[in-house]
Amino acid sequence: MDNLLIKSAKVAFPGTPYHDREVDVLLEKGIIAKIAARIKVDGDKVATFDAKGQCLAPGFFDMNVNFGEPGLETKEDILSGCTAAVAGGFTGVAVQPNTYPAVHSHSEVALIVSRAKTLPVDVFPIGTISKKREGGELAELYDMKLAGAIAFSDGNKPVQQAGLMSRALLYSKGFGGLIVSYAEDASVAAGAKMNEGVTSTYLGMRGNPNLAETLMVARDLYLAEYNDATIHFTTISTAESVDLIRKAKAKGIKVTCDVAAHHLVMTDELVAGFDSNYKVSPPLRTPNDRKALLKGLKDGTIDAVVSQHTPHEIEFKNVEYQIAAEGIIALQTVLPFVLEAGLTTDQLIEKLAIGPRRIFGLPVPEFREQAVANFVLFDTELKWRFDQQTNRSKSSNSPLMGSVLKGKVTMVINKHQIVNIQ
CATH class of the missing domain: 3.20.20.140 (Metal-dependent hydrolases)
Incomplete structure (x- = not known):
């Protein structure tokens, strides 16, 4: 997806004016095009992701x-x-x-x-x-x-x-x-x-x-x-x-x-x-x-x-x-x-x-309009099962295999790529 609107995400970017605020974020080809309290777009041209209750960091x-x-x-x-x-x-x-x-x-x-x-x-x-x-x-x-x-x-x-x-x-x-x-x-x-x-x-x-x-x-x-x-x-x-x-x-x-x-x-x-x-x-x-x-x-x-x-x-x-x-x-x-x-x-x-x-000595990702997006969305309350179906490694050597865990990543954006985590 080239264009994505993230709705109602709670920003967790310390040191930015948006920190601890709930905002909408419009992405265009991996670039942060707009940040605002509410953003309206043409639904046919832009995919929407509801991030209510999730952190954007x-x-x-x-x-x-x-x-x-x-x-x-x-x-x-x-x-x-x-x-x-x-x-x-x-x-x-x-x-x-x-x-x-x-x-x-x-x-x-x-x-x-x-x-x-x-x-x-x-x-x-x-x-x-x-x-x-x-x-x-x-x-x-x-x-x-x-x-x-x-x-x-x-x-x-x-x-x-x-x-x-x-x-x-x-x-x-x-x-x-x-x-x-x-x-x-x-x-x-x-x-x-x-x-x-x-x-x-x-x-x-x-x-x-x-x-x-x-x-x-x-x-x-x-x-x-x-x-x-x-x-x-x-x-x-x-x-x-x-x-x-x-x-x-x-x-x-x-x-x-x-x-x-x-x-x-x-x-x-x-x-x-x-x-x-x-x-x-x-x-x-x-x-x-x-x-x-x-x-x-x-x-x-x-x-x-x-x-x-x-x-x-x-x-x-x-x-x-x-x-x-x-x-x-x-x-x-x-x-x-x-x-x-x-x-x-x-x-x-x-x-x-x-x-x-x-x-x-690496730069910390920026959260501002026109910056290349490098951030993660995660839900601290969401529960999920870590098992062979959700494991993405070639190996499975974890004592948590088969356990229900609390706290899940839902989306990652970096290098102009958007990955929706299932």
Whole structure:
């Protein structure tokens, strides 16, 4: 549809004169042609969408997703990943380099950028810090930046060598690159399968202590301060990490961080049923950690919420918990998660749309006449079932599969494309 009239939407664009107002919005070929309290049009030439009771907000941006392409397309390719992203309200995603081959050179970055050009989602590759994600030699960061890499991380392989991380921070600082740290000391985590605590003791399962994450957060904060460089921590999960980052921000260290949506509502007691869909990395932590994460979100210590969308084929999940792969699909369930966690509309927009773009230095979508539309419509009260019919990912590894969820995206507009979510 080239022309669309959205009726009676409640605007949730902080900082604009329309914020918190109910308006009609006329779109012409993806451009915001008119915004007014009421707009009348010729019904034969313009499609109408009744958005009464729904929020109109900047398109969400996910800082941490895994698409399998290149090399692991049976888990997820860029097309299916973007389809799931749109269904979750995301108009932009940063894809992790956890592919085969890893996104460690100009070629892989350029491939991802090219594949996503025509899709309604802005896709930004994250290049590796080290060649092949092996943690030994620094990858060609600047070359990847020129090809379109938005940041650098070794994905789900924490950088164990302090010297390598220090060099990456110093080198990327020279051209405005952002280093993303997945904080885990492998020698302390020691291949554990869940959080270390009462539940792991009860189950007789080796636990991954908070210390494994906290040590690495402390190390990388020192390195960032030493090099006067910017660092971002992804998917922090412990109360101690929140406290360290809060103090570092107060000290003036250039640090930001995000949290995975599932860590805001799920805790390690859920692992007691040995359902491998609760096996994630970092692991689900304790209720005390969950409370600290929520507090960190609300006081500004945590800058963004991510899905950490990690698809796997059934043979990687439908096995014993101990040998199952880590991760869940989550692009379509972020909105229900943050609503369940108690975030207000303004808070979720800050953490899902504005904060992520600010961290990456990207422009926040504008809501004004003649601007290119980049926004999402969602209903915070609408209930829907997440199942094989509504799932848009190639994979189905989610503990919420078959559940009725509250909070649904109904429409996404971006790159002159309008997608009505069924």
